Amino acid sequence: MEESRNGLSRRQALGAISWAALAVGMTANPALATPKRAGKPSDAAKKAFVDDLIKRMTVDEKIGQLRLISIGPEMPHAKLMDEVAAGRIAGSFNTVIRRDNRPLQEAAVKRSRLKIPLFFAYDVVHGHRTTFPIPLGLASSFDMAVIERMARVSAVEACNDGVDMTFAPMVDIGHDPRWGRTSEGFGEDPYLVSECARASVRGFQGTSPDKPDTIMAAVKHFALYGAVEGGRDYNTVDMSPLRMRQTYLPPYKAAIDAGAGGVMVALNSINGVPATSNTWLLQDLLRKEWGFKGVTVSDHGAITELTRHGVARDNREAAKLSIKAGIDLSMADQVYLAELPGLIASGEIKMAEIDACVREVLGAKYDMGLFADPFLRMGKPEDDPVDVKADSRLNRQPAREIARETIVLLENRNQTLPLKKQGTIALIGPLADSGLDILGSWSAQGVPEQAVTLRAGLEAAIEGKARLVTARGSNVIDDQKVVEYLNFLNWDKPEVVQDPRSIEAMIEEAVSVASQADVVIAAVGELRGMSHESSSRVSIDMPGSQRRLLQALKATGKPLVVVLMNGRPLAIGWEKDNADALLETWYTGTEGGNAIADVLFGDHNPSAKLPISFPRSVGQIPTYYNALRIGRPYTEGKPGNYTSQYFEEAQGPLYPFGFGLSYSRFTLKDLKLSATRLKRGQKLSAEATLTNEGSYEGANVVQLYIADPYASIARPVKELKGFQKVTLKPGESRVVRFEIGEDELKFINGELKEVVENGRFDVQLGLDSHDVLVQSFELV
């Protein structure tokens, strides 16, 4: 039996459904006599089915349907089977092997009184068997087809393992890179993250979550988890309603509008009220205002944590608050089981309140197609894969193609890149050959030994053409306490294996290896556990002795290509100034080494852009580009005292949102608006000419920003409102056009109403958020 909570562990796994068998071999649950459905179930049929079932349920069975359980020390597999047979479990998460899950499902549909099927959930965040780039990397593609493809392939792999629901997408806006979960999100911008949210849901759920090759998406973490104070995980969130609605809430809404069947509720409090007991959040906003019709699930142990938030006296009160707020499913805690019977008996919780939660859980199972066929995604035992980890179960080609799209070229002096496949290449750095780290955190069933490291990718690319020489050069981190902390995060076995040599000895070896080479590639950054849940940092500097290593490599005088692997923006001022080429690769996943090699050698021309600004130093946080206007802004060219700035270093981010280079040189010129006055209800277009002036075919992302310089409240200095990725041949030009109407101009006003106000708007088109062409029009 394999189970995981945090996705960091390397676990065994599963087997593949034969799709042909799935198509013909679906076995309906006879006890429930649900008719097989063709196409989308009607709401009326679903309601009638669920209502009828609820009428036949005992109180204990209802409470059972509110429990989502993970196998662990207190819940071994055998005990779970008995609990399931007794009708006391709704679903399980982290069990992802068909031969483990089948007996559980059989216990549910053969032994339990009402034969209500279980559902199986898992954190399929950026892959399942195959690991794709981390979400921050996926967002860098600025290509929604890439994200949808990642989610689609992951869903099919997860279905092959009998998974019905994913706890994804994670759409928490990240403004503070100290927060370790920045890596799991899609960056800082509400428009981009909302697009990514929609694309993910489309990919996971396909046409409907009741198909054998689709899974239900439970968007998380509702809400505002990315705004934990100081970037310290699980910390409190205090935020104005305006900022919530303007910046943080839109991505969750986008996922829900795209049809996400579930919502996972955040661990943090919001203005003093934990999300888990937050009636405003879960009832007024989610259900009433947004019309969400799916299932809500608490985060891990969050109900009992209400006592630690200090809003519940004990578990009994915690259970009561959660039910009243609208937490349908309790994840991994026993509080509902222990406390709800007493609360119902005393009348503190009404049966109608319990029924409302049960209705959503059963409704979700219905929507996942499980009443029609509890084994929909599990198939028949004879089709179970013999080797669950077989390489043939991976989707390597999509993984490589997707990963290439997520690599951001930050510097390329003297056209150091692309490299030629000739001569001697030195590959140095503690992340050069780590199959584990390249997967990133939350790598689901990704197997480090199946990951192509950068070393393996380079070797394959230059085989027979050039020589590769290698040295480790340093450890990622030097601080033993930090190593111990990171190893404690992992449940199976320690992840961080330190090289016992002194830093001096390692650097000496690295310099000697580098001096034999024509070019040096340095793979540096963070261990994947450093960008994970519960991995907040006080500094965003290059950790450990890696900077010393880079300085020593620079001193050799060889061209230095720095390949960054990290899950958050780092303060890489030195690397910016000193590397001949600088590539932000994030964590690229199973095919990462091949994808990075494709970029290094020019087999793929990079086109990704940063989905989050890079601060110069930790003290500059936050550096998000779409900040509100202020009275004393720092102005480039005429800074002056008494303007808003940090006086010890340069202003503005090191790299702005939307920034990323190409091997080709692109220009954007001639911004034209189709009109200088826009009447309400009408649209105007903004167009500019993108030209590839370089000698490589390549893509660039044209970004549309809109600024509203005068309104009833202070507005952001600019906001992303559209983007288009355009591929051009050398010498080719194309006119790129955006439509602008009230949708692009509306905002939330001081009364929290969505409005469009007349006046001047600045249209900005650029290849990043900083360097833009500007034209204005008047809304009348």
Ligand code: BGC
């Ligand atoms: C995380 C969630 C995750 C859940 C289940 C929690 O610790 O916050 O994001 O979905 O565990 O693995």
